[in-house]
Amino acid sequence: MSHPPPHLDDLERYSPTIVEPDDFDQFWSDTLAEATARPVLVDVRPEPTDLPLLGCWNVTFAGFGGDPVRAWYTRPAGARGPLPAVVEYAGYGRGRGLPHERLTWPVAGYAHLLMDNRGQAGQYGAGDTPDPHGAPGGPWPVTWGILDPRDYHYRRLITDAVRAVEAVRALPGVDAGRVAVVGNSQGGGLALAVSGLVDDLAAVLTTAPFLCDMRRAVQLSHLAPYGEIAHYLAVHREAEEAVWHTLSYVDAVSLAQRATAPAHFGIGLRDTVCPPSTGFAAYNQYGAGSGRPVPPEREIHVYPFNGHEGGEAVHVRRQLRWLGARLRPAG
Template sequence: MPLTDFGLDELGDYRPKSTAPHDFDAFWWRTLAEARSQGGAVTADRVTARHLLRTVDVDDVRFPGWNGDPVAAWLLRPRGAAGPLPVVVTYIGYSGGRGLPTDHLLWSAAGYAQLVVDSRGQGHDTPDRHAGEGTQWTEGFMTRGIESPDQYYYRRLITDCVRAVDAVAELPGLDPDRVVVTGGSQGGGLALAVAGLAGDRVAAVLPDVPYLCHFRRAVQISGDGPYQEIAKYLRWHSRHRVEPAFTTLDYFDGVHFAQRATAPALFSVGLMDPVCPPSTVYAAFNHYAGEDRTMTVWPFADHGGGYGSNPPVQLDWLHERGLGTEL
């Protein structure tokens, strides 16, 4: 992939004007209050033997998400580790779900607990039961309910992700004061949203090549990936729906969540990424409210970012901030 966005010098200074809707905070306070008012129990069933794993314990977790809907997650912990453990809450990339426990062994191998959160409607274990409340204009999820912030798909998914952090306090053996949120692409955008909404209950955030940031520019210049679902929708409805669509998207833009997030943050970016253009990642990074923020740059990377080279960077960074595990 060639370079198709700003150069690195320009990206470092790229801080586009970005103003959240006047009722942004009220919208999310109301949304999360409504979800929490639904109640619901957090459950965890031990399923280690089913997956023939010897060095980790695996629990099949359900916790209440948006509207109290049960959301699936895996909880993985190093077997025999003395708690309470720091926990890495992991959100998943676009069109994926929590998969299998064997997909997620890195963090437990490094001594962390890991809560892997299913994505409603995208994974197999958490249906989006309220999908019919908003129109879906294209394949995928980007235009599902786009006519209204209240009906938009990501209102439900982001709420699930915040409620996953709520659930940590109810799961034994985890340290609610050492919660790290992370993910790549869509998962990175969701981690940013949680960092902005959950406040000091997040100890660190690791957004890799984050999606859901700087929507207007992303829709205009991305050469691949799901932003094109929005472009396709606007292509056919451009006369009347451009501003209403972006008005909805403003409530879910990672730049606005970044402006409210203060936890130490380690971003990553691929300078040849056609899915999440580098300027959209830097828009969130340069607006990030926390003083401790670092960008890992992969100059010749596409949307895979640093691939297998990125986890060692994350582990070192967490240890430097006292969020590592005992060796």
């Protein structure tokens, strides 16, 4: 059954209380301390492409548990001096693909790191990073290890996303003080999660974010990924309390509350994958728990007649102009 899109004035006021475990901050502090104890770069080697205007390197960095995570590092060929960098996170079921598939940011003059999603590739795009950690849960990535927050797939993936920022800062030709994170859908949720776990980002760009207000999202959306959680609970009815407890550690609204960097949001009001109210929950509370007297700058672009695709090229143009005004890329 379809529902009419929500009224914008209701969304602008939507600010739910997201229940956090008492050890939320300690959980992430311990998780990241274990990861950052290892050197971040494992291997960096030039990658031949058929694009003479693009420099490309095949990067492996140490993610959660020291697991090797793949990424493409690209930048304008021949660019001089340290460049501002964009770390990009891919959507659910996608891998890093081939280096010529994501050209927007290096063509715009940025150093660009595209992180592979561990264990997820093959549904929508190719990748080559496995997720070797098994735990009780369902058959889909969003349900892997969902009965215990320490076993959960998104504990690992969010840790990888934080380590990707550390990796790009360690790469040659990057201005480590000017690093932005960007993503759409799952990638947008990862960008928000990182915004609350890395306190010196230059900017955050998120579109149609996943991982936000997750209890509500699972109740509203029947499509993957949230629908996969609902399907799991339809079979494992006794697991509901454990599932909500696990999800409370990775809810991007809680993490975004701790953010300090300027943020740019995009949301389609007819989004049935990531309900717009859940993205507004993150926007309305972004930076509210950072402890700073003045919350970080934020802006949102709403597309009333678009769904999960959002504003597409129009929104990307807005992202480029917004980020370019804050980070001066090459060219």
